[in-house]
Amino acid sequence: MDKIVIEDFSIEYSDGTESLRHINLHIPANQLTVLFGPAGGGKSTLLRSINRLNDLADVKSTKGQILFDGINILDKKVDVINLRRKVGMVFARPVVLPFSIRRNLTYGFELAGVRDAVLIEESVERSLVQSALWDEVKDRLDEPAISLSGGQQQRLCLARSLIQQPEVILLDEPTSGLDPISTLKVENSLQDLKQDYTIVLVPHSVQQAARTADTAAFFLQGELIEVGIGAELFTNPTESRTQRYIEGRYG
Amino acid sequence: MDTPFIPGPQQRKAQAIFSQAIEILITAVVKAMGYSAIVFVIMIFYFLMSEGIAAVGEVPLSVLFSARWYPIEGYYGILPLIGGSLLVTVGATLFAVPIGLATAIYISEIAPRWMREVLKPIIEILAGLPSVVLGFIGIIALAPQLRVLLDLPTGLTALAGSILLGLIAIPTIVSVAEDALDSVPRSYRDAALAIGATRWQTIMRVTLPAARSGVLTGVMLGVGRAIGETMTVMMVTGNAPVMVRSLSAILMPTRTMTATIAAEMGEVAKGSVHYHVLFLIGVILFLISLIVNIIASAMVFRVKKRAERILS
Amino acid sequence: MNHSSKKRMVVQKVAFAGMSLVASLTVVFIILIVVYIFSMGAGAISFEFIFSAPYDGMRSGGILPAIIGTFYLTVGTAVLAVPLGLGAAIYLSEYAPDNQVTRIIRIAITNLSGIPSVVYGLFGLGLFVLFLRLGTSILAASMTLAIMTLPVIISTAEEALRAVPQSFRVVSISLGGTRLQTIRKIVLPEAMPGILTGVILGLERAAGETAPIMFTGAAFFLPQLPTSLTDATMALPYHLFVIATQVPGMPIQIQFGTALVLLVFVLGMNLIASIIRSRARAKRQW
Numbered sequence: 001m002d003k004i005v006i007e008d009f010s011i012e013y014s015d016g017t018e019s020l021r022h023i024n025l026h027i028p029a030n031q032l033t034v035l036f037g038p039a040g041g042g043k044s045t046l047l048r049s050i051n052r053l054n055d056l057a058d059v060k061s062t063k064g065q066i067l068f069d070g071i072n073i074l075d076k077k078v079d080v081i082n083l084r085r086k087v088g089m090v091f092a093r094p095v096v097l098p099f100s101i102r103r104n105l106t107y108g109f110e111l112a113g114v115r116d117a118v119l120i121e122e123s124v125e126r127s128l129v130q131s132a133l134w135d136e137v138k139d140r141l142d143e144p145a146i147s148l149s150g151g152q153q154q155r156l157c158l159a160r161s162l163i164q165q166p167e168v169i170l171l172d173e174p175t176s177g178l179d180p181i182s183t184l185k186v187e188n189s190l191q192d193l194k195q196d197y198t199i200v201l202v203p204h205s206v207q208q209a210a211r212t213a214d215t216a217a218f219f220l221q222g223e224l225i226e227v228g229i230g231a232e233l234f235t236n237p238t239e240s241r242t243q244r245y246i247e248g249r250y251g
Numbered sequence: 252m253d254t255p256f257i258p259g260p261q262q263r264k265a266q267a268i269f270s271q272a273i274e275i276l277i278t279a280v281v282k283a284m285g286y287s288a289i290v291f292v293i294m295i296f297y298f299l300m301s302e303g304i305a306a307v308g309e310v311p312l313s314v315l316f317s318a319r320w321y322p323i324e325g326y327y328g329i330l331p332l333i334g335g336s337l338l339v340t341v342g343a344t345l346f347a348v349p350i351g352l353a354t355a356i357y358i359s360e361i362a363p364r365w366m367r368e369v370l371k372p373i374i375e376i377l378a379g380l381p382s383v384v385l386g387f388i389g390i391i392a393l394a395p396q397l398r399v400l401l402d403l404p405t406g407l408t409a410l411a412g413s414i415l416l417g418l419i420a421i422p423t424i425v426s427v428a429e430d431a432l433d434s435v436p437r438s439y440r441d442a443a444l445a446i447g448a449t450r451w452q453t454i455m456r457v458t459l460p461a462a463r464s465g466v467l468t469g470v471m472l473g474v475g476r477a478i479g480e481t482m483t484v485m486m487v488t489g490n491a492p493v494m495v496r497s498l499s500a501i502l503m504p505t506r507t508m509t510a511t512i513a514a515e516m517g518e519v520a521k522g523s524v525h526y527h528v529l530f531l532i533g534v535i536l537f538l539i540s541l542i543v544n545i546i547a548s549a550m551v552f553r554v555k556k557r558a559e560r561i562l563s
Numbered sequence: 564m565n566h567s568s569k570k571r572m573v574v575q576k577v578a579f580a581g582m583s584l585v586a587s588l589t590v591v592f593i594i595l596i597v598v599y600i601f602s603m604g605a606g607a608i609s610f611e612f613i614f615s616a617p618y619d620g621m622r623s624g625g626i627l628p629a630i631i632g633t634f635y636l637t638v639g640t641a642v643l644a645v646p647l648g649l650g651a652a653i654y655l656s657e658y659a660p661d662n663q664v665t666r667i668i669r670i671a672i673t674n675l676s677g678i679p680s681v682v683y684g685l686f687g688l689g690l691f692v693l694f695l696r697l698g699t700s701i702l703a704a705s706m707t708l709a710i711m712t713l714p715v716i717i718s719t720a721e722e723a724l725r726a727v728p729q730s731f732r733v734v735s736i737s738l739g740g741t742r743l744q745t746i747r748k749i750v751l752p753e754a755m756p757g758i759l760t761g762v763i764l765g766l767e768r769a770a771g772e773t774a775p776i777m778f779t780g781a782a783f784f785l786p787q788l789p790t791s792l793t794d795a796t797m798a799l800p801y802h803l804f805v806i807a808t809q810v811p812g813m814p815i816q817i818q819f820g821t822a823l824v825l826l827v828f829v830l831g832m833n834l835i836a837s838i839i840r841s842r843a844r845a846k847r848q849w
Contacts (some may be wrong), residue, residue, distance in 0.1 A: 380596070384825060475677050479677070521693060548669075
């Protein structure tokens with residue numbers, strides 16, 4: 001079953017950078033879908049379109065549809081706030097808010113006006129367990145989040161995106177600044193999270209793409225070159241451009 | 252928890268509609284506040300013009316542009332006032348620009364870090380000194396010194412005004428120029444030093460030229476402050492509306508446009524010719540500051556960072 | 564080391580020495596002014612000087628009405644200018660699109676900041692005192708000072724708001740926050756020290772200004788304290804101007820004492836601003 005269906009989607013920024021042309025892509029539920037390719041290919045742009053974060057940028061035009069459970073989220077009538085609550089996002093650099101660890105997590109509830117203390121307390125623990133951070137921070141939840149290490153901060157960001165139990169998680173090179181051990185922890189968490197969530201990942205390397213992908217989509221200069229089952233695409237790509245990228249000839 | 256994205260009217264909580272209405276309302280209020288700056292500039296110009304324009308009808312241009320300011324007898328020649336403003340401002344510029352630039356270069360390029368931390372707040376104190384306090388110092392300390400030193404009949408001269416106006420302009424010049432020097436990329440300096448330039452050569456041939464537009468902006472804004480300064484010049488320049496005819500005028504009393512308004516506005520009747528002429532002088536000052544500031548802000552080179560701002 | 568590079572080093576030494584001399588002289592001169600006023604004015608300061616009204620043609624007594632008046636004017640300016648300035652800064656930093664109108668707003672702000680203070684006085688006289696019939700009053704003077712202070716508050720507050728990392732905003736929005744929630748919960752609290760610093764520096768200027776209040780609200784001599792917003796008031800800067808230039812036979816000590824009180828008022832605000840700024844820098848998490 002497809003959670004998200006992207007149909008003939010095109011987007012263009014006012015300054016002409018990083019646009020996407022005629023993208024068609026099915027993102028299956030409860031799988032990890034990887035969007036990979038050289039920088040500037042439009043992967044992040046696609047991620048930011050799925051939660052309409054691109055609304056903040058100078059977008060010149062969008063065409064086509066992005067169907068989320070069959071509803072076109074590019075429609076003007078869509079409640080964007082509600083959409084974003086259903087779609088968690090983790091960014092390349094760990095961005096912890098200038099609050100305590102706990103408030104970083106509960107901030108989403110704060111925005112939504114949720115005050116149920118029991119629910120909040122349970123959610124804090126669950127999300128930290130899911131992101132493999134609970135044991136490290138359970139005794140210091142009221143310390144400033146900035147006091148955590150880079151790897152811990154990024155896992156906190158993952159936990160923060162999970163706390164309101166979204167349906168989809170978008171990750172934009174979430175491990176690009178992390179050491180190998182932290183990277184592994186994040187990757188392992190993602191594999192576990194697949195049971196409950198649909199995950200879309202922009203990996204920071206081809207190797208990570210190959211390690212993690214259930215479905216993989218290769219983007220080059222604003223175009224979707226090919227889509228395949230993860231293992232197949234990386235061992236036996238159909239397009240020569242994909243093959244040469246995977247082999248490290250460019251990018 | 253399962254709410255659809257396109258809620259029907261019955262599903263949309265009243266609370267959500269309320270908070271969205273608040274959001275729209277506050278956005279509108281904030282926008283109006285942003286636009287208020289334009290409204291104020293227009294209003295200021297309008298109110299100055301509405302009183303000042305009458306003067307052009309009441310006083311023949313030949314009188315207005317004559318060399319005699321003596322309102323009691325109907326002489327409304329504003330040339331000596333313009334001359335006085337120019338004289339004092341040029342004097343202040345000659346005094347403030349070298350000192351301001353040297354100080355800015357010293358703070359930004361030469362001084363050790365701790366020295367910078369000491370100097371900057373002290374310069375800021377000068378920026379915060381009320382002009383009336385500087386005027387007071389001018390009357391009490393500076394003018395008597397000048398009188399004795401230069402053997403003048405009075406120390407309350409254009410020179411005293413120039414020195415104090417220079418002091419007022421210095422903090423503006425220093426802070427803007429220092430900002431500009433500071434924002435020159437490190438790599439420029441490193442490149443110059445790497446090919447064997449001394450630090451001094453680097454400053455003069457690389458850093459200062461690279462910061463040129465910012466430094467000029469600082470000078471313009473400093474000069475702009477000097478032209479518009481009122482209390483200090485009124486207190487120390489002796490207030491004689493004499494036509495500037497030679498360089499020696501710097502050692503004599505003079506009278507600026509700003510001081511004229513401040514000194515005479517309190518005593519004129521609303522709607523009189525004198526009242527209108529003072530507003531006309533206000534219009535001239537307004538236009539001068541408009542021109543100075545437009546030139547200054549046109550010189551500032553701004554790099555656009557819009558896309559970067561939003562997506563990183 | 565060859566001859567020419569030796570020469571270059573000498574040039575550099577002379578130039579550096581010259582620059583440091585100029586910079587130190589400037590700073591020493593500033594310190595001298597402050598010390599001079601403190602040492603000459605200290606003798607005038609007494610309980611009576613601070614807490615009583617002037618009498619005997621202002622040649623005796625204290626300056627209480629002027630102190631209170633300046634306090635009222637500063638508070639009045641703050642009440643009017645801070646909400647407006649902050650709102651405008653929020654608009655420019657958080658909402659304004661990058662277009663022609665925004666550019667015009669910025670030009671307008673730059674121009675407001677450059678208009679001579681005495682021209683603000685004329686404007687206040689024309690609009691508030693005469694056209695709106697507020698008379699020479701605390702209200703008219705505060706309004707005039709507020710418009711004069713507005714550009715300072717807008718530009719420093721905008722700078723403080725912009726200094727808050729954009730990533731905080733993006734994260735907040737991505738978590739389902741509205742723009743307003745993001746501003747209220749993250750941007751404003753983080754920018755607050757910078758905003759406060761700017762506000763205080765703006766008010767410091769307003770407190771020390773004379774020309775804008777001369778025709779709009781300042782009184783030459785008023786022994787009693789103002790009782791309403793529509794009363795005129797004495798004010799420290801105008802009082803100093805009056806006793807330094809308009810009153811023959813004025814004891815020099817009272818003049819210095821008045822200058823000292825004004826200086827303490829203004830420098831005190833400057834000091835508070837510096838403390839807020841350095842504390843916030845030490846605490847900042849980004």
